[in-house]
Amino acid sequence: MFFAYLGFDAVSTAAEEVRNPQRNMPIGIIASLVVCTLLYIAVSLILTGIVPYDQLGVKNPVAFALNYINQDWVAGFISLGAITGITTVLLVMLYAQTRLFYAISRDGLLPSLFAKVSERKQVPLVNSWVTGIAVSIFAGVIPLNKLAHLTNIGTLFAFTTVAIGILVLRKTEPNLKRSFMVPFVPVIPLLAVAFCTYLALQLPATTWLSFGGWLAVGLVIYFLYGRKHSKLNEAHAEQKQVS
Known part of the structure; x- marks a missing residue:
C-alpha cells in the first residue's frame, strides 16, 4: 500500500513550475490521492469478489483474476495497460529527481x-542524463526487490526528515515567508514521523546496511562540498558580519 502511493510526493517537486502553488499544489496532490484511493478500493472489492x-498474492492480480474466469483477451489488454502505466510512473519519478538535483544545486x-x-x-x-544513466545501471545490476526496499527506506527517511524539519522551523523561524504551510502542526508532522519510522523498522537489516552506505556517501559530499558552498550558510555568515 505504501509503495502504491509513493509517487504522489513527486508532484511537489513541480511547485516552482506552478503558477499558484499555495492554491494549486494541495488541490493536485489531495485530489489525485482521493481519486486513486477510491479506484484502489473499487478494484480490490472486485478482485476479492x-x-x-x-x-491474489501475485505480481499481476488483475490479469490473474481475469484469467481465473477465462477472460484471457481482457487480461492481455490489462497487462499492456499496466506496462504503459509503469512507464508513465517512471517518467514522473525521473522528472522529480532531475528537479531535486536542480534545486539542491x-x-x-x-x-x-x-x-x-x-x-x-x-x-x-545534465540532470536528465545523469539520472537516466544512473537508473539504467541500478536497474540492470540490482535485483528488483532490493531496489524496492532501498526506495522505500529512502523515501521513509526523507518523509521523516521533512516532518521533523517542519517542527524545527516552526520554532526557530516562525516568521519565515512560506509559500505553503502544513496545517494541524504539530499533529500531522508527529504522525508522519511515527508511521514512517514504524514502516522503516519493518524493512530487512540488509536494507538498513545499504541505506547506511548511501547515507554515508551523501554526508561525505555534504561536508566536503555542500557545506562550503551552501548559499544559506553564506547568507548567515554575511548577517553575522553585519551584526
Whole structure:
C-alpha cells in the first residue's frame, strides 16, 4: 500500500513550475490521492469478489483474476495497460529527481553544473542524463526487490526528515515567508514521523546496511562540498558580519 502511493510526493517537486502553488499544489496532490484511493478500493472489492483473497498474492492480480474466469483477451489488454502505466510512473519519478538535483544545486549543495538549464529545451539537461544513466545501471545490476526496499527506506527517511524539519522551523523561524504551510502542526508532522519510522523498522537489516552506505556517501559530499558552498550558510555568515 505504501509503495502504491509513493509517487504522489513527486508532484511537489513541480511547485516552482506552478503558477499558484499555495492554491494549486494541495488541490493536485489531495485530489489525485482521493481519486486513486477510491479506484484502489473499487478494484480490490472486485478482485476479492472474483478470486479468493488468499490466491491474489501475485505480481499481476488483475490479469490473474481475469484469467481465473477465462477472460484471457481482457487480461492481455490489462497487462499492456499496466506496462504503459509503469512507464508513465517512471517518467514522473525521473522528472522529480532531475528537479531535486536542480534545486539542491541552485542552493549550492551540489556543483553548479546541475543547476544549468538548456537554452533550447528549458530543462536541466545534465540532470536528465545523469539520472537516466544512473537508473539504467541500478536497474540492470540490482535485483528488483532490493531496489524496492532501498526506495522505500529512502523515501521513509526523507518523509521523516521533512516532518521533523517542519517542527524545527516552526520554532526557530516562525516568521519565515512560506509559500505553503502544513496545517494541524504539530499533529500531522508527529504522525508522519511515527508511521514512517514504524514502516522503516519493518524493512530487512540488509536494507538498513545499504541505506547506511548511501547515507554515508551523501554526508561525505555534504561536508566536503555542500557545506562550503551552501548559499544559506553564506547568507548567515554575511548577517553575522553585519551584526
